[in-house]
Amino acid sequence: MENRTIETQIKYLGVVAAALVFLAAAYSLPTETFFGIFAAGLFLIPAAFFVYVVQKVAKT
Numbered sequence: 001m002e003n004r005t006i007e008t009q010i011k012y013l014g015v016v017a018a019a020l021v022f023l024a025a026a027y028s029l030p031t032e033t034f035f036g037i038f039a040a041g042l043f044l045i046p047a048a049f050f051v052y053v054v055q056k057v058a059k060t
Contacts, residue, residue, distance in 0.1 A: 004012075026034055 025037070029037070
């Protein structure tokens with residue numbers, strides 16, 4: 001069995017907590033609201049990646 005540090009365990013717990021919040025939101029919110037939030041997330045991930053790449057290019 002591998003030895004996990006406390007930082008790794010905190011990351012795992014954070015991912016599990018985020019998944020549980022996502023599942024609870026999917027269950028409790030109306031369909032239109034949930035799809036709107038999901039679509040916003042699908043937009044923000046590429047936008048954040050684009051900003052990251054631009055910052056890396058600007059530093060070089």
